[in-house]
Each structure stands twice: as C-alpha cells, then as structure tokens.
Amino acid sequence: LEITERHAQKNALAKRVGYHHGDLRAGVVEATRALVEEKGPDRFSVSDACRAAGVSTAAPYRHFHDREEMLLAVAQEGMVRHHDAMAAAQRHHTPGSLDALTALGLSYINFAKAEPGVFRLMFGLSQREKKPQIVEQGMASYGILLAQIAAYSERAEVDDCAMEHAFPVWTFVHGLAFLLIDEKASAMNIQIDPEELVRENTRRLLSD
Amino acid sequence: LEITERHAQKNALAKRVGYHHGDLRAGVVEATRALVEEKGPDRFSVSDACRAAGVSTAAPYRHFHDREEMLLAVAQEGMVRHHDAMAAAQRHHTPGSLDALTALGLSYINFAKAEPGVFRLMFGLSQREKKPQIVEQGMASYGILLAQIAAYSERAEVDDCAMEHAFPVWTFVHGLAFLLIDEKASAMNIQIDPEELVRENTRRLLSD
DNA sequence: TGTACATCAGTGAACGCGCGTTCACTGATGTAC
C-alpha cells in the first residue's frame, strides 16, 4: 500500500520523490530563467518562480541570499551559453576569415533572438556587470572576438590595433541585436538580411 | 486676512493656488519623466509620481487611462526632444559632410547619456513602438539621417542606396549608446573617444 | 453687475492583490556506534 502511494506520488510530481527535492537550486534557476524569458527580467517574481518550480516561497532562501542572487545565477549561466555558442560558431571556419567573424557576429545575434529575456538580463544596466564572475565571462567572450580580429589582420597576437578594431565590431553587432529584439527595425518597416548585414559591415569596419 | 492666507499658500506650494492645479497633466508627466530617469522605466510607479507632483493618486486618471498612458506621454515627449536635438546638431555643418553625420551620431549618443531612462523607455521593447505617434516621430528622426546620407553620397534624393547605408549607421550608433549607458565599455575597461569612434566608423560603414 | 447653477478637475479613503522575506517547525538523509 505504502509503496503504491510512493509510486503514484513519484509519477505525479516527476522530479519530486518526497520531502526533499534533490536539486532545488537547479529547479529554481531553470524556473527563473523561463520566467525571465516569458515576462522579462523586471516582471520576474520570486513567488512566480517558486510556483513554477513547485516549491514553497521560502525554499530558495536556503540557496540564494535574495531575489537578485537568483537573477545573477541566470545571468551567469546565460553568459556561459553565450560564450559557448560563439566558440562553437567559429569552429567551422578558417581562423581570421571574414566567414569566421560573420559566424561570430551571427551567433551573438542569434543568442539575442533565441533568449531575448536573458540577453537583456546580461546586457542591461544593473550592479551585476560589476560582479567578477560576470566580468570574467564577458572578457572570455570578448577574447574570442579579439583573437579572430588579430588573425584577420594577420597578426600573431592581440595588439592595440586589434583592440581598437574589435570594439566597433562589437558595437555594431550589439546594436543590431537590440534593434532586432526590441522590434525597431520591423516597426520602421526595414527589411534585413542579418548574415549579409553582419558580413558586409564587419568588413567595412575592419577596413583601412 | 484671507488674502494673506492665499498668499502664504501660494508661496508654499508654488504651482498650487487652490483646489485646482492649473496644469496637473504637465506636472504629472514631468514627475513621471523624472522618476523614469531616477529609477528606470520599470521601477516607476503611479503612486511615486503623484507624491512627487503633490496630487492625490486618483488625480492622473482624469488625464490618463492608466499607468501605461503616462509612460507613453513621457516617451512621446522624449522622441520629440531627441528629434529636435538631432535637427539642431546638423544645422551647424555642411549638409552631407562627414562632420554633419558625426554630429548627428553624437547627438544620438548624448541624448542617451543625458536621459538614459527615457532613452530606454523609447527604445526598449513594449507595445509603445507600435503607436502611430511614436512610429511617426521615429520616422522623422530617421529621415534626418537618410537625408544626410543621401547628400553624403552626392545624390539629390533618398534612394534605395541611401536606405541601405543608413541602417548600419543607425545600428552602430544605437549599439554604442547602449554599451555606454549600460556601462559595458567601462566594465570591460575599454577607453573610448565617442567623437572619433563615431566619425571613423561612420566613414567606414559608408565606404564602397 | 450680481446671482444661480452646471461642469468637471482634483480629493481622500478604500479595494483586493501579489510581492519579498522571515519564522518556527518537519521530516528525509547520512553517519557513528
């Protein structure tokens, strides 16, 4: 009898076996991520996330100091996904080629399109960008761009010249990402081919 | 006696003469703008604005349907200021010169720096960018850029070529504005000279 | 010019609600013997 009850409970709640959750932290972070995506970073509420994760509203406080720390965890994981996507995108292209740089830019934009909520969380104003883990992860992503640009201009290492050229390329791609997810291009009736746009203008920005 | 009372009251409340406000709508919009600037568009609350404007929380509902309409009014006025700043910036330069285009871009960025809250309100995702008044004002601002770019490439009118070149320039400047107000450039320890950055990269984006 | 009255901008109090966080408690788990 008791075994049958247990079994039913297990099936009903899927991840939940009993009083203990198993991995409540991961569950809450995933619920937070989904809500940030659904409602935006500012509409997210702790209560919502707990409801979605199927735990009491007090539970997250065993794992996070406060609401902000939950968002920080989501931003952090986002930074890693973002970095990994860029690293993967360049892998299929000749280092230092315009193709590689285009793939890098497109993967930045595609991340923004795929996860606009998390993208906003990562790149919007907050105290988050001052946390060392976030800065480090950002530096790592920027490093991928720096290396490609150094290779593009046929330099062995990242020098001042590569750094000066990298920032405008980041700026352009960053602007395009926001214009797309904030629906400004479409509101202004501007048709866009992201790939050609990124390729041509990266080329122009790196000219001289 | 009564006159003295009136006088004292007038001095104390400045804008407030008695039961009626005079221009409550403008007062509330200004309070809303200031709060959007101070706390950000998402932290703004109707109650805060009423407190700041010195009116009851019910008062704005004589002039606005709801909270969103108050933000819409602030966005709208922001669009006009933004447009006027760009129009003024180009006035001192030869039409179609790189100087004129640089001044245009810088005025875009300076608006973002001066009013980051309103800038976010104007360019963030919402249903607002679909309101005809907002779209129209946006088109007008974009038209200034289009005209300068047509003149830059020595064309008499705005043709497809000008439109194709304008979008990347907007994208670049827009991206720079966000990287600056979201403090990404400073968080990554990147030093910037906005004027040179805008001039050089506008030139590159318009090359070919 | 003086009075009666309609208008409607602004009030003050209340509404129902969801929020972030805290608290004393519960009970599943792992470990020592």
Next chain:
DNA sequence: TGTACATCAGTGAACGCGCGTTCACTGATGTAC
C-alpha cells in the same frame, strides 16, 4: 546489520508593504440670465 541521533533542505503560515485603480465626494471656475 540495526538503532540513535545530528544535520539541514524544504514547509506553511504569516509579516508589513506598496501597488494600480475605483468610488462617492468636494469645491473652484465659467456661463446664462
């Protein structure tokens, strides 16, 4: 292997709070006579 116990992840109820909006009301203003 079996039992006693410490640990601590998760609970459920409550807290104080500020929110957006509505309501019946008040009183200043402008107009008709």
